[in-house]
Amino acid sequence: MCVPVKILCLTSVILLACATSNNILATEAHNEGINKEQDGHDVDTTPNIVLIFVDDLGYGDLSFSGHPNSRTPNIDSLAANGRFFTNFYVSSPVCSPSRASLLTGRHQVRSGVYPGVFTPDNTLGLPHNETTIAKLLSEKGYNTMIIGKWHLGVGESREYLPTHFGFHHYLGIPYSHDMCPCRRCFPDDGPCYDMCWSQDVSCPLFSNTTIIEQPADLTKLTEKYVNQALSFMHNATAHNAPFFLYLPFHQIHHPQFASSKFYETSLRGHVGDALNELDWAIGEIVGTLQQLNLLSSTLIWFSSDNGPSLTRHERGGCAGLLRCGKGTTWEGGVHVPTFVHWPDKIQPGRTSALASSLDVLPTIAKLNNIDISNLTLDGFDISSLLWDSRAESPRKYFAIYPESPLQSLGPYAVRDGRYKAHFYTEGSDLSDPDNYDPMCPASHGLTRHNPPLLFDLQVDPGERYDLGKDPDHKEIIDALKRWREEHMSNMTWMPPLTKIVNETSQPCCTEPSCSPFPSCCDCQYNRHLNNIFYHVLH
Numbered sequence: 001m002c003v004p005v006k007i008l009c010l011t012s013v014i015l016l017a018c019a020t021s022n023n024i025l026a027t028e029a030h031n032e033g034i035n036k037e038q039d040g041h042d043v044d045t046t047p048n049i050v051l052i053f054v055d056d057l058g059y060g061d062l063s064f065s066g067h068p069n070s071r072t073p074n075i076d077s078l079a080a081n082g083r084f085f086t087n088f089y090v091s092s093p094v095c096s097p098s099r100a101s102l103l104t105g106r107h108q109v110r111s112g113v114y115p116g117v118f119t120p121d122n123t124l125g126l127p128h129n130e131t132t133i134a135k136l137l138s139e140k141g142y143n144t145m146i147i148g149k150w151h152l153g154v155g156e157s158r159e160y161l162p163t164h165f166g167f168h169h170y171l172g173i174p175y176s177h178d179m180c181p182c183r184r185c186f187p188d189d190g191p192c193y194d195m196c197w198s199q200d201v202s203c204p205l206f207s208n209t210t211i212i213e214q215p216a217d218l219t220k221l222t223e224k225y226v227n228q229a230l231s232f233m234h235n236a237t238a239h240n241a242p243f244f245l246y247l248p249f250h251q252i253h254h255p256q257f258a259s260s261k262f263y264e265t266s267l268r269g270h271v272g273d274a275l276n277e278l279d280w281a282i283g284e285i286v287g288t289l290q291q292l293n294l295l296s297s298t299l300i301w302f303s304s305d306n307g308p309s310l311t312r313h314e315r316g317g318c319a320g321l322l323r324c325g326k327g328t329t330w331e332g333g334v335h336v337p338t339f340v341h342w343p344d345k346i347q348p349g350r351t352s353a354l355a356s357s358l359d360v361l362p363t364i365a366k367l368n369n370i371d372i373s374n375l376t377l378d379g380f381d382i383s384s385l386l387w388d389s390r391a392e393s394p395r396k397y398f399a400i401y402p403e404s405p406l407q408s409l410g411p412y413a414v415r416d417g418r419y420k421a422h423f424y425t426e427g428s429d430l431s432d433p434d435n436y437d438p439m440c441p442a443s444h445g446l447t448r449h450n451p452p453l454l455f456d457l458q459v460d461p462g463e464r465y466d467l468g469k470d471p472d473h474k475e476i477i478d479a480l481k482r483w484r485e486e487h488m489s490n491m492t493w494m495p496p497l498t499k500i501v502n503e504t505s506q507p508c509c510t511e512p513s514c515s516p517f518p519s520c521c522d523c524q525y526n527r528h529l530n531n532i533f534y535h536v537l538h
Contacts, residue, residue: 057252095117097403111494145171177255200506307319361377398416
């Protein structure tokens with residue numbers, strides 16, 4: 001559980017509640033350690049890449065970032081031995097647009113992945129003319145695979161699944177697991193904690209474009225994912241090929257689930273159980289990299305798609321001292337825990353330089369000497385921040401779009417290296433109505449701020465002390481306004497794609513038709529198809 005912080009006068013008070021002595025939260029961001037740095041000149045141009053994108057993980061959820069009841073030793077070890085970003089942002093406070101921006105290096109409004117998220121009955125998905133990290137790397141000779149939550153569309157003919165976007169292999173549920181009837185989340189028929197979509201098809205488990213299980217067994221899902229990840233890495237090694245493994249885990253999105261090994265093992269209840277299983281999965285993957293002598297030649301990039309859901313109290317995540325959570329443009333919604341681990345190449349340390357998920361594609365392209373000059377991107381190559389914790393970021397500003405952006409309003413907030421201005425704020429139904437902070441729930445409707453709210457995040461990461469009306473900060477506000485106006489004038493908007501639906505387009509294992517729909521979409525685990533999938537990988 002993330003205990004609401006009601007005392008707003010001192011960030012030190014908040015830190016006492018949410019942090020430990022090895023805390024790496026934003027209040028320490030300016031206190032850089034002096035590290036021996038890698039100059040980057042002799043970096044391997046074909047490293048293996050493992051990209052971990054956790055679901056709804058808040059800045060205060062992990063034990064290394066201060067949560068007193070979390071136990072994440074494997075994640076902690078990677079973070080402690082990698083480069084931690086104290087000012088890393090995602091492009092959206094919700095799933096689909098955030099994932100689109102991560103994989104393309106472009107704001108979601110350019111691709112049309114808005115408003116909100118894709119649902120099982122959407123007929124469209126990420127446009128096929130978008131260039132993804134997987135496409136770039138597959139053309140470079142990488143073996144590419146995604147295991148987990150895709151959430152960028154399925155399509156009536158399954159034409160929007162990952163294998164159409166540069167991934168050679170896919171295993172996973174293609175959207176959030178709450179977008180299905182919730183049958184079982186824990187062993188011994190342990191029920192899921194409501195908030196599921198009972199009128200839609202059961203969650204399908206895909207291998208490439210074939211459903212091999214429906215409903216997917218959540219109590220065994222993580223084990224399946226881990227086994228497939230290990231098989232994929234072994235296979236790539238046997239063929240002496242570099243690999244790109246994208247792991248968008250379902251944890252810790254509601255309803256939380258866990259296998260018998262992790263059920264009721266945490267002081268944080270079901271959220272902690274799910275987090276424990278996630279940490280185990282990452283430990284298994286890292287252990288296999290070590291076993292295969294690949295750890296030193298593998299870059300691991302860890303992040304979250306958005307901040308924590310605050311709708312279910314102890315069944316939601318924790319943003320620590322950051323304000324609000326998922327669905328909002330406050331820090332808790334878009335400021336996420338992120339680190340990059342690459343032994344012998346990246347020295348342990350942290351950087352307070354401004355960075356975002358938009359920067360992942362251009363940075364990976366740079367590390368692989370891939371020419372991306374033909375692409376229109378919103379991301380920057382931030383590889384210099386990996387080698388030198390004191391380096392300045394090429395990113396000077398960051399535009400923060402809401403869950404449902406409108407071209408007439410543009411980004412709700414803008415961040416520079418130190419300050420953040422809110423031109424609009426809006427609460428979210430992803431925060432409980434009785435949230436202690438009135439700015440977080442949906443009851444706080446769209447509000448324009450003129451002058452904008454202004455916060456000095458270096459000393460006020462919780463966004464509590466508005467400087468917007470302080471004449472001493474007028475020049476800062478004017479600079480942020482100018483950049484925002486320039487950004488809006490240069491941004492190209494695609495029409496929104498997420499609201500075009502057809503109920504019968506929901507993925508069903510008994511196609512082409514069955515009755516009664518959708519309950520008829522229910523198949524036993526297809527061992528034959530699963531064996532074929534494994535055979536293809538080998």
